[in-house]
Amino acid sequence: MATASxxxxxxxxxxxxxxxxxxxxxxxxQLDDDRLYGDPFLDYRAARARVLDQMxxxxxxxxxxxxxxxxxxxxGDPGGAVTGLEMLAYADLSxxxxxxxxxxxxGGAVENLGTERHRDVVRRxxxxxxxxxxxxxxxxxxxxxxxxxxxxxxxxxxxxxxxHSPTESARKDYIGGAAEHARMAAVFAQLIIEGxxxxxxxxxxxxxxERGSDLPGxxxxxxxxxxxxxxxxxxxxxFDHVRIPRENLLNRYADVxxxxxxxxxxxxxxxxxxTTLGTLVRGRVSVGGAAAAGARVALSIALRYxxxxxxxxxxxxxxxxxxxxxxxxxxRLLPHVARAFALAFAQNDLVRRMxxxxxxQDLDPHAQRxxxxxxxxxxxxxxxxxxxxxxxxxxACGGAGYLTENRLVTLKADTDVFTTFEGDNVVLTQLVAKExxxxxxxxxxxxxxLGWVRFAATMARDVVRESSGVRQLIQRLRDRADDGIDDGxxxxxxxxxxxxxxxxxxxxxxxxxxxxxxxxxTGPFExxxxxxxxxxxxxxxxxxxxxxxAFIEGIAGIDDPAAREVAxxxxxxxxxxxxEQNQAWYIMHRFMSVDRAKTVRRGVNELVDRLRPQAxxxxxxxxxxxxxxxxxxxxxxxxxxx
Numbered sequence: 001m002a003t004a005s006x007x008x009x010x011x012x013x014x015x016x017x018x019x020x021x022x023x024x025x026x027x028x029x030q031l032d033d034d035r036l037y038g039d040p041f042l043d044y045r046a047a048r049a050r051v052l053d054q055m056x057x058x059x060x061x062x063x064x065x066x067x068x069x070x071x072x073x074x075x076g077d078p079g080g081a082v083t084g085l086e087m088l089a090y091a092d093l094s095x096x097x098x099x100x101x102x103x104x105x106x107g108g109a110v111e112n113l114g115t116e117r118h119r120d121v122v123r124r125x126x127x128x129x130x131x132x133x134x135x136x137x138x139x140x141x142x143x144x145x146x147x148x149x150x151x152x153x154x155x156x157x158x159x160x161x162x163x164h165s166p167t168e169s170a171r172k173d174y175i176g177g178a179a180e181h182a183r184m185a186a187v188f189a190q191l192i193i194e195g196x197x198x199x200x201x202x203x204x205x206x207x208x209x210e211r212g213s214d215l216p217g218x219x220x221x222x223x224x225x226x227x228x229x230x231x232x233x234x235x236x237x238x239f240d241h242v243r244i245p246r247e248n249l250l251n252r253y254a255d256v257x258x259x260x261x262x263x264x265x266x267x268x269x270x271x272x273x274x275t276t277l278g279t280l281v282r283g284r285v286s287v288g289g290a291a292a293a294g295a296r297v298a299l300s301i302a303l304r305y306x307x308x309x310x311x312x313x314x315x316x317x318x319x320x321x322x323x324x325x326x327x328x329x330x331x332r333l334l335p336h337v338a339r340a341f342a343l344a345f346a347q348n349d350l351v352r353r354m355x356x357x358x359x360x361q362d363l364d365p366h367a368q369r370x371x372x373x374x375x376x377x378x379x380x381x382x383x384x385x386x387x388x389x390x391x392x393x394x395x396a397c398g399g400a401g402y403l404t405e406n407r408l409v410t411l412k413a414d415t416d417v418f419t420t421f422e423g424d425n426v427v428l429t430q431l432v433a434k435e436x437x438x439x440x441x442x443x444x445x446x447x448x449x450l451g452w453v454r455f456a457a458t459m460a461r462d463v464v465r466e467s468s469g470v471r472q473l474i475q476r477l478r479d480r481a482d483d484g485i486d487d488g489x490x491x492x493x494x495x496x497x498x499x500x501x502x503x504x505x506x507x508x509x510x511x512x513x514x515x516x517x518x519x520x521x522t523g524p525f526e527x528x529x530x531x532x533x534x535x536x537x538x539x540x541x542x543x544x545x546x547x548x549x550a551f552i553e554g555i556a557g558i559d560d561p562a563a564r565e566v567a568x569x570x571x572x573x574x575x576x577x578x579x580e581q582n583q584a585w586y587i588m589h590r591f592m593s594v595d596r597a598k599t600v601r602r603g604v605n606e607l608v609d610r611l612r613p614q615a616x617x618x619x620x621x622x623x624x625x626x627x628x629x630x631x632x633x634x635x636x637x638x639x640x641x642x
Contacts, residue, residue, distance in 0.1 A: 007560065007562070007563075008560065008562045008563045008566060008617050009616075009617045009620035009621050010620075011558060011559075011560040011562075011563035012558070012563045012566060012567060012617065012618075012620075012621035013620060013621045013622075013623050015345075015554060015555075015557060015558045015563070015567070016341065016344040016345070016348075016554075016621055016622070016623060017348075017623060018083075018344070018345075018347075018348030018351070018352075019079065019348060019351070019352055019355075020079055020080050020083040020084075020351070023063075023066075023080050023083045023084045023087075024083060024087060024623065026061075026084075027061075027063075027084055027087035027088075027090075028087070028623075028625055028628070030061050031087060031088070031090060031091050031628060032625065032627055032628060033057075035053075035054065035057060036054055036057060036058070036088075036091040036092065036095065037091050037092055037630055038050070038051075038091075038092035038093075038094055038095070038230075038231060038410070040404045040405075040410050041404075042230070043230075044225060044230040044231075047094065047230040047231040048179075048180060048181070048230070048231050048232070048233045050231060051092070051094050051095050051098045051231035051232070052098070052181060054092065054095045055095065055098060055099055055102065055128065056128060058088065058095070058099060059127070059128055061084070062075075062084075063080075063081060063084030063085050063088075063099075063103075064081065064085075064099070064102075064103040064107070064126055065081075065126065066078070066080040066081035066084060067081030067082070067085075067103060067104070067107065067108070067111075067282070068081075068107065068111055068122060068126060069111065071119070072111060072119055072122040072123060072126070073122065073123045073126055074126070076359065077355075078282060078354060078355050078358045078359065079351045079352060079354065079355030081103075081104075081282075082282060082285055082286050082289060082351050082354070083289075083351060085099055085100060085103070085104065085286065085290075086286065086289040086290050086293050087293070088290075089289075089290040089291075089293035089294050089297070090293060090296075090297055090624055090628050091628070092231065093228075093229060093290065093294060093411070093414035093415065094229045094230060094231030094232050094414065095231065096290050097176060097229055097231075097232045097290075098176065098177070098231060098232050100283065100286055100287075100290075101132075101133060101134060101176040101177050101232075102125065102128070102131065102132060102177070103125070103126070104282060104283050104286055105133075105134035105176075105186070105280070105283050106125060106132035106133055106134050106177075106182075106184075106185075106186050107122065107125050107126065107132070108279075108280055108282055108283065109134060109186040109202055109250065109280065110122050110125065110132075110186065110204070110250065112252070112279035112280065113202050113250035113251075113252050113253070113276065113279060113280075114250040114251070114252060115250075115251055115252055117247055117251075118204070118250065121184075121204065130183060130184060131177060131181045131182050131183050131184075132177065132182050132183065132184045132185065132186065133175050133176060133177035133178045133182035133184075133185045133186070133207075134175065134176070134177075134185075134186050135172040135175050135178065135185040135186060135187045135188065135205075135237055136148070136172075136188040137172065137173055137174055137175065138150065138169060138170055138171060138172055138173060139168070139169050139170075139171045139173045139236075140167070140168075140169025140170065141169070142424070143423055143424050143427045145188065145200060145273075145277065146199075146200060146273060148170075148188055148189065148190060148200055149165070149166060149167055149169060149170035149190070150163065150164070150165055150166075150170045150172070150187065150188070150189040150190065150239065151163070151164050151166060151189055151190050151192050152164075152187075152189040152190065152191050152192065152201065152203050152244075152249075153192040153193075154191070154192065154193050154246070154256055154260050155243075156258070156259055156260035158243070159245070159246045159258045160243045160244060160245060160246060161191075161203060161243070161244050161245075161246065161248065161249065162241050162242070162243055163187060163189060163203060163205055163239045163241075163242045163243075163244060164239050164240065164241050164242070165238045165239045165240070170238075171236050171237070171238050172185070172187070172236060172237040172238075173223075173236050174223060174234050174236075174421070175234060175235055175236065175237060176232050176233070176234055177232075177233060177235070178207070178220055178233070178234065178235030178236065178237050179220065179221070179222040179223060179233035179234055179235030180212070180222075180233040180235070181233055182207060182208065183206065183207065183208045183209075183210070184204055184205065184206050184207060185204075185205050185207050185237060186202055186203075186204060186250070187202065187203050187204075187205045187237075187239075188200050188201070188202050188203075189201065189202075189203060191249075191254075191256075191262075193256065193260055193262050194260070198254070198262050198269070199269050199272065199273050200273060200276070201249060201250070201254060201276070202249075202250045202276070203244060203248050203249055203250065204244070204248040204250065205218075205239070205242060205244055205248065206244070207220060207237060208220070215242070216242075217239060217240045217241055217242035217243075218237065218238075218239060218240075218242055219237070219238040219240070220235050220236065220237050221235060221236045222234075222235050222236075223235055223236065226417070227413050227416055227417065228410070228412075228413030228414040228415070228416055228417065229413075229414050229417065246258060252279075253265070253266055253272055253275060253276055254266075254272065278368050278369070278371075278372050281354065281368075281371060281372050281375050282354060282358070283422050284372075284375045284376060284379050284422045284423060285350055285351060285354050285375045285378075285379075287379055287383065287418055287421065287422040288347065288350075288375070288378045288379035288380075288381070288382035288383060289347050289351070289382070290418070291379075291382045291383040291385070291386040291415050291418040292340065292343050292344065292347060292382040292385065292386060294386050294390065294411050294414065294415045295336070295340055295382075295385055295386040295389040295390055295415075296340055296344075296622045296623065296624055297407070297411060297624050297628075297629065298389060298390040298393040298394075298407075298408055298411050298412075299333065299336060299337055299340055299389060299393060299619075299622060300619050300622050300624040300626075300629055301393065301397070301406065301407060301408060301629050301631045301634070302333055302392075302393035302396050302397055302401070302408070303324070303333055303337070303615055303618070303619050304619060304626070304629070304631075304634055305323075305396075305397050305400070305401075305631075305633055305634060305639065306322070306323040306324040306329055306333065306396060306397075306615075307322060307323075307324045307615055307616070308322070308634070308639035309322070309323045309397075309400075309638060309639050310322055310323070310639075311323055323396075324612065324615055325612070327605065327608070327609070329396060330608035330609070330611075330612055331604065331605075331608055332392055332395075332396050333392065333393070333396055334573060334607075334608045334611055334612075334615075334618075335573060335574075335577035335604070335608070336385070336388070336389040336392060336393075337570070337611075337618050337622070338570045338571070338573040338574040338577060339385050339389070339574055339577075339578075340385070340389070340622060341551065341567070341570050341571070341574065341621075342547050342548070342550070342551040342571070342574045343378070343381060343382050343385060343547060344554075345547075345550045345551050345553070345554030345555075346378055346381070346546065346547045346550035346551070347378065347382070348550075348554070349550045349553070349554075350371075350374055350375060350378055353367075353370075353371050353374065354371060354375070357371055369435075373431070373432055373435040374546065376423060376428040376429075376431050376432050377428070377429075377432045377539070377542065377543040377546060378543065378546070378547070379422060379423065379425075379428060380425045380428050380429050380432070380539075380540075380543060381543050381544075381547060383415070383418040383419045383425060384419065384425060386415045386418060387412075387415065387416065387418075387419060390408065390411050390412045390415060391412060393408055394408040394409060394412060397633065400633040400638045401633075403632075403633070405631075405632040405633075406631040406632055406633045407629070407630055407631050408631075426536065429536050429539040429540060429543075430532070430535060430536060430539065431539075432539040432542055432543065433508075433511070433535040433536065433538045433539035433542070434535070436508050436538060436539070436542055437508065437511070437512060437515075437535075490575075490576075490579075490596075490599070490600070490603070491572065493552055493571075496548065496572075496575045497545070497548060497549070497552065499579065499586070499591065499592075500541070500544055500545040500548050500575075500578075501545055502591055503541045503544075503545075503582070503585070503586070503591065504538065504541040504542050504544075504545050506589060506591075507534070507537055507538035507541050508538045508541075508542075510534065511531055511534045511535050511538045514530075514531045514534055515527050515528065515531050518530045518531060544578060548574070548575065548578075551571050551574060552571070554567075555567045555568060555571060566611075566614055566617060566618075569607060569610055569611055569614075570611065570618070572603075572607055573604065573607040573608065573611065576600055576603045576604045576607060577604055579592075579600050580600050580601060580604055583597045583600060583601075
């Protein structure tokens with residue numbers, strides 16, 4: 001690829017790297033090691049063994065310690081932990097998942113839900129002396145955590161919990177680490193005391209001995225071959241009246257005395273449940289970040305290839321044309337690059353918010369709930385982006401893109417499941433939309449479906465602008481301008497943000513009205529079910545608006561004029577291409593004329609044309625060094641330059 005302007009690329013990369021850019025730079029040096037890259041030609045048994053060996057190398061980098069508190073042997077830097085581990089996605093997504101299960105999910109559960117009596121477990125898992133897994137999902141209940149069927153019944157006679165899988169559907173399923181390596185599981189189960197369920201709690205349950213054999217009452221099995229992630233040993237677990245000590249309840253938010261008395265500082269069961277799950281938000285933050293990292297690898301490969309590969313001759317010169325000089329190719333790849341920039345800024349903002357909450361710098365009780373909603377929304381945006389961008393990259397590289405040696409098919413297979421785990425994307429979008437409809441009053445936080453519908457029926461105000469800072473941001477953007485306000489000038493940031501906010505606001509308000517109208521005719525479930533399509537689109541519009549805001553704020557932090565100019569153009573492309581995708585909606589609801597929609601399409605063409613000479617700069621800004629791409633086609637016979 002042509003040599004980029006180093007200063008511009010460096011400034012852009014620093015901005016995209018975000019608050020923990022030093023962690024990213026350190027990771028780029030550490031991960032430039034062939035031992036850390038997956039070997040796609042290994043069978044899954046060998047791939048699993050390789051990943052476990054790779055984790056022992058990663059253990060020395062210090063990423064994991066950042067995610068744990070000082071008293072537990074960590075360094076108390078959760079933002080640095082998420083950022084450092086995210087960089088593993090550049091090398092091998094199986095390694096990222098396996099590390100995330102050990103130090104993020106299993107370790108996070110013990111650290112955040114346990115107390116001082118579990119400190120030794122944290123230290124052992126941190127050093128890999130104890131390998132664990134996170135046993136939440138069940139065959140019958142995936143995203144519906146509140147209805148998990150596994151039980152943990154307290155026996156006061158022995159001061160033990162009896163963990164049991166009462167039905168076939170109570171089997172723990174798809175659990176990373178459960179097939180081979182894990183010796184202990186963080187098991188989510190219904191806590192039963194004197195025949196009464198106290199809701200879902202988390203317990204530490206040993207599942208294997210040191211030789212790898214199942215312990216009495218525990219039956220593990222292997223999920224076998226998957227569509228990707230061969231180095232992750234996903235498995236299933238069944239419990240047959242397995243007894244564990246009372247102290248194995250992770251008791252930060254609830255405890256049971258030896259006599260069998262249950263206590264919790266959080267009296268409301270629903271609030272207690274969501275508080276428990278809220279402490280585990282780091283996993284969802286991490287999944288989105290890793291998916292976006294995988295997409296950056298694919299885009300870096302595809303763009304470098306497109307700037308080398310020649311196909312078909314220019315009729316005037318007779319010279320074959322570089323792929324990236326074709327408008328169709330620019331349109332295929334550059335809008336995905338623009339979205340990659342936007343999501344990088346959004347992820348940086350999300351990790352920063354997570355960090356200040358988890359380090360106690362933000363004690364606002366509403367901040368945690370807002371973080372959960374934002375994490376859910378960005379996880380949806382980033383995993384969908386990865387799925388679409390990697391597929392486009394694969395197609396854009398033709399037959400070469402289909403060869404395993406060029407990584408794109410591996411990236412596609414490995415990121416595919418990201419749309420499902422840590423919350424199915426449809427369910428998470430629905431969660432985001434529900435929060436939009438209920439976040440305006442603490443009174444509705446714990447409402448059931450009927451209460452939610454009744455509340456939504458009372459809404460008739462400008463909900464987006466009253467519940468967020470978008471109005472103030474639009475005004476600030478207008479105040480920055482030197483000339484008069486032109487509400488029709490789509491090149492202006494205030495107008496762009498206004499269009500995104502208008503769509504979100506309209507969809508949220510009309511979804512509420514639709515719920516009201518339907519609720520007058522039928523029950524709450526049918527009212528919600530009837531409006532579900534509408535609610536999902538409202539959630540998607542909210543996510544798009546948040547991402548644009550993060551992009552705008554990210555650009556404001558770039559001091560170098562040349563880098564800022566490029567970033568502004570990339571932001572315009574993100575806006576124009578997003579509006580183009582939704583232009584039918586804008587026209588249908590009269591937010592945009594047909595002529596203006598044509599202007600948007602022309603605008604996309606003009607923007608990709610303007611960014612074409614900056615392709616090398618954009619690739620370097622994405623932050624995946626060429627030595628880490630490991631794609632053979634970038635230097636083989638398929639690319640021939642005159």
